[in-house]
Amino acid sequence: MKLSVISWNIRHLRKEKIEIHRKQVVKDLADGHIVFLYENKMDHRDNALMYDLLMEALGEAHGNSDDIKIDVLSPPVGTNEFVQVVYTSKRVTGPSSQHGQGHTIDIEVKKNTTWNQRLWDEGWHRLSRSYNDTVRSEIQQQRLARGKGYRIPAIVDVVSTKPDATTTRITIAAWHAPGPAKATAPSLFEAYCGVPTEIDLLVGDFNYNPNTPFSPAKQVGKLNLHSVVGSTTITEEAKPTSHTAGPDLIYYNSEKVTSTGVYAGKALIGNVEVREADVALGKALWDLSDHRPVVLTLKNL
Numbered sequence: 001m002k003l004s005v006i007s008w009n010i011r012h013l014r015k016e017k018i019e020i021h022r023k024q025v026v027k028d029l030a031d032g033h034i035v036f037l038y039e040n041k042m043d044h045r046d047n048a049l050m051y052d053l054l055m056e057a058l059g060e061a062h063g064n065s066d067d068i069k070i071d072v073l074s075p076p077v078g079t080n081e082f083v084q085v086v087y088t089s090k091r092v093t094g095p096s097s098q099h100g101q102g103h104t105i106d107i108e109v110k111k112n113t114t115w116n117q118r119l120w121d122e123g124w125h126r127l128s129r130s131y132n133d134t135v136r137s138e139i140q141q142q143r144l145a146r147g148k149g150y151r152i153p154a155i156v157d158v159v160s161t162k163p164d165a166t167t168t169r170i171t172i173a174a175w176h177a178p179g180p181a182k183a184t185a186p187s188l189f190e191a192y193c194g195v196p197t198e199i200d201l202l203v204g205d206f207n208y209n210p211n212t213p214f215s216p217a218k219q220v221g222k223l224n225l226h227s228v229v230g231s232t233t234i235t236e237e238a239k240p241t242s243h244t245a246g247p248d249l250i251y252y253n254s255e256k257v258t259s260t261g262v263y264a265g266k267a268l269i270g271n272v273e274v275r276e277a278d279v280a281l282g283k284a285l286w287d288l289s290d291h292r293p294v295v296l297t298l299k300n301l
Contacts, residue, residue, distance in 0.1 A: 001098070001105065001162055001301045002270065006032040007174060007203040007248060008293035013040040013084065015050035021288040022057060028275050028293045029061040033091070034109065034158060037084040038176035038205055042076060054086045067092035067104075075111050075154035078120075078147070083154035083174050085109060093163065103163035112155040112171060115196045119152040122195055126187040134183040150184055151176055153204065155196060160301060168301045170256075170267065171196075175204035193220040193251075200267065201298075202251040205291065216249060223251040226259055230274045232292050238277050238285040248274075248294045257298070270299040 006029065010017060018025055029035060035058065040047065055070040062068045069090035074082040093103045124146040127135055138144035153175035160168050173196055177185040185207050193202075202223060206216055218225045231240040232248035252259065252269060259269040275293040278285055 001160060001168065001299075003158070003160070003170070003298045003301055004031050004033045005172065005201065005203065005296045005298065006035040006293050007205075007250070007296070008035065009038040009176065009205040009248065009289060009291040011039055011289040011291070013037055013050075014044050015046040015053060017288060018050055018053040018057060021284070022053070024278065024281070024285065024288055025057045026060045027278075029058050029086075032058060032061065032086075032088075032295070033107065034085065034087040034172070036154070036172075036174035036203060037086065038081075038174075040074075040082045040084050042080050042082055047074075047082075051084075054084065058086050058088070062088065062091075065092075071109070073109050073111065073156065075156065077154050077176065078151040079149065079178075081151060081176065083176065085154070085156055085174075087158075099163040105163065106161040108159045108161075110157045110159070112157045115155065116152060118195045119192055120147050122191040123150055123152065123188050126191040127184060130184075130187050132183045132187075134181075135187070138182070138184075144184070150178055150182075150188060153192060153196070153202065155199065170200040170298070170301070171198055172201045172203065173199045175202065175206070177205060177207035179207050189216060190220075193223055197222070198253075200253050200256045201296070203294070203296070204248065206247050206249050208247050220251070222253050222255055224254050224259075226250040226252055226269060226272060226296075228272055228274060228294055232274050232294055233290050234277050234286065234292060236283060236286045238279045238282050240277065248291060250294065250296055267301055268299040269296065271295075271297045 051072045059070045071089040073085040095101045153173040155173045233241045258266045273295050
C-alpha cells in the first residue's frame with residue numbers, strides 16, 4: 001500500500017483563498033491522501049466553511065469519485081494557529097494494487113498529544129537560554145514566554161486498514177516554524193527533534209533563511225533529512241527563488257522508514273517532488289502562496 005503526503009504552506013490560509021484559487025488548489029492536491037496545510041488562524045469565523053471547501057477540493061482532486069471519502073482534522077499548535085489536516089478516510093484500490101482492484105482501504109487520522117507538553121517545555125527551555133538579541137528582546141517584552149509566541153508540531157497517527165483487515169500505523173509530525181525574523185526556529189528545531197521519539201515523518205515549513213548560517217542538520221538522533229531538490233518558494237513573478245533547497249523539508253525516522261531500495265520491514269520513500277509552479281499565472285499564483293507543495297509518496301505500508 002502507498003500513501004501520498006502533501007505538506008504545503010498556503011500563506012494566510014482562509015476560506016476566501018480556497019474560493020478564489022480553487023482550480024490551482026485542486027491541481028496541487030492531486031493524488032494526495034493526507035495533506036498538511038499551514039497558516040490558518042483559529043479565530044477566522046468562516047473556518048467551518050473553509051473545511052468544507054478543502055474537503056471538496058481534495059475530493060475533486062481525486063475525480064469526485066464515490067469511492068473516495070474526505071475528512072478534516074484541525075490540531076491547534078500555538079500562536080492562534082491550526083494545522084489543517086485534510087485526508088482520504090476511504091479509498092478504493094486500483095489495478096496495480098497488491099490487493100487487487102476495487103477493494104476498500106480505510107484511513108483514520110487521530111491527534112496524538114502524547115508529547116505536546118514536553119514540546120512546549122523543551123521549546124521554552126531552549127528559547128529562555130538563547131543569547132540571540134531578537135529572542136531576548138521578545139522575552140523582555142513578554143511577547144515570548146512558556147507556551148506563548150512559538151508553535152509546536154501537530155502530531156497525528158495515521159491508521160490504515162487494508163482489504164485483508166491488516167492495519168498499518170505511521171505517526172507524522174507537521175511543523176510551521178516561526179518566521180525567520182523571529183530568530184526562534186533554530187532553537188526550537190533543536191529542542192523538538194529529541195522529543196517525539198516514535199514519529200515516522202517530520203514535515204513542514206522550517207522557515208530558515210538559506211542565506212544565514214542556520215541550516216537544519218542532515219541527521220538528528222533517529223531523524224534523517226531527506227533531500228528535497230529545488231526551491232520550495234517562489235517570487236512575486238511565480239518563479240522559483242534562487243536558493244536550491246528548503247525551507248520546506250522532510251525528515252524520516254531511520255528505524256522505521258528508509259529512502260533506499262533495501263526496505264525489508266520498513267516503509268519506503270518512493271518519490272519526493274516539489275510541485276512545479278504555474279509560472280503563467282504570475283501574481284495570481286503569488287497571491288495564493290509564496291510556497292509550493294512538497295509531495296512525498298510512502299510505499300511498502
